[in-house]
Amino acid sequence: MKPIRFLGDALKCLRDFPEDARHDAGFQLDKVQRGQQPDDFKPMPSIGRGVEELRIWDESGTYRVVYTARLADAVYVLHAFQKKTQATSKRDIDLAAARFNELMRGLK
Numbered sequence: 001m002k003p004i005r006f007l008g009d010a011l012k013c014l015r016d017f018p019e020d021a022r023h024d025a026g027f028q029l030d031k032v033q034r035g036q037q038p039d040d041f042k043p044m045p046s047i048g049r050g051v052e053e054l055r056i057w058d059e060s061g062t063y064r065v066v067y068t069a070r071l072a073d074a075v076y077v078l079h080a081f082q083k084k085t086q087a088t089s090k091r092d093i094d095l096a097a098a099r100f101n102e103l104m105r106g107l108k
Helices: 010-015 019-033 090-107
Strands: 004-006 041-043 051-058 061-068 075-083
Touching: 004 010, 010 019, 010 075, 019 051, 019 061, 019 075, 061 090, 075 090
Parallel strands: 004 075
Antiparallel strands: 041 051, 051 061, 061 075
């Protein structure tokens, strides 16, 4: 099982999710750590190669956890946020992309 590493304030943001959404996110991330497919996700090539987004639906709103599991050493959570519009905001995409780019630079 791969360890999970949170970049920036991703863990704090995830902890701010409502309890049910937080539990669902944790369950889905556990599946990713075990090399399994999460229940609801989509690729996010606009952020980086191998980056995916967990989609969490809760009665209080829609939540996203952006991560990459393609690296051998860990699952990296780049960003976690509540989605408030149909399209993911530029701010959320830019933040996740900056963390992904920083991660990739650090591995070289």
